[in-house]
Amino acid sequence: MDDRKTLVLTGASRGIGHATVKRFSEAGWRIITCSRHPFSDKCPWPAGEEDHIQLDLADPDGLGTAIADIRARLAANGGRLHALVNNAAISPKGEGGTRLNSIETPMHLWRAVFQVNFFAPIMLGRGLVKELKAARGSVVNVSSIAGGRVHPFAGTAYATSKAALAALTREMAADFGPLGIRVNAIAPGEIDTAILSPGTEALIDDIPLRRLGSPKEVAEAIFFLCSDASSYVNGAEIHVNGGQHV
Template identity: 30%
Template structure:
């Protein structure tokens, strides 16, 4: 096991699968006490068992963060208690996708996307960041998306919500950074645990990487942003996207 996050506690929302699970495993492997959260206790228990089997520390807390300020505050209190009275690292990873196009996205779907992707992290950060400042510092990492800055013809509500979260990253860095709370974001490209024959693979054509990425790539970026290695990084969005946003590969 590594030591880059030794003696740190980490709350990762939506960490029973995919990116959140990979981040939880990576944090635990670097010495952090991880609180795995999600709606499915069975999947949560499986991630905790996987971490503990490797000698790491982890617990599970069921959560359905839909955007309610009261729910976020209660969740923050319970999470803090389970992590021994302090949260050093908060990863706002939970996400919802609703509606493919603007015209087929009804109000309920729109509200769900913004509730989970914007309101929930907003009020969870509001509940946790002041406590981080009071304890001398902390780290907040938001999970954005490449579609926040490169328009595609589907998922407009999702793209807008991730754009809002990236903007909040900069705003929170200005608000909480002077008190010792570092706030940054990761913007993943198309990432999935199962890369074989995935229908979204076409979205990575024309990039240097040329294929879907693995969740572990995002997890390693999250380790960097949570560790002292990134002490000079504030209010930034780290693109870990195989070159999707910044590079076009010209066909020969």
């Protein structure tokens, strides 16, 4: 039996997800990644390709199949899951990369955004609850600073889905806690990734630390919430934004 701790993470192919997998891999964890992109040889973690599931979280039926696949893979690990990190998210833009507001966002985009950003995390949590309980594991939902304030670049559907995810984190913490499963969230601010919107640098003046955050800094917060160091932290949302929310 594989006695390593195991992480399931969505949205592993870039940015925060990529940095998170690297952090857990360095600590000796087994990583099962879920992404709509195929595995890339640029992902430098052991057994990466064999533990990668190509999955479009916008497809509820495909997600159900993937959950069954994950559970089968965890059976070789004694049916235990130590951490679930719901990181994948989509944020559609308008023509020329413009922000989609509540008046202009088509309803089909609202539904797609909420399926990926909100429904997929609870579907995964419910689907893997037995394995999380067996390991007394942790769930980390990646919300956003946009979930608590109107953001100049994040669209309305994205922002409201992240606000809903923060509320879901509290509900899950209350419901999963008695099973020995801790559920928390992190809310990143302006993080220096390849998908930064043009003009993000102008927001630095609003950040007390006067710089963008790095994916590695967010990954460290996620790792903390999945470690014994946070064993009495449940239902929290940690702001990783240099003080931008103050």
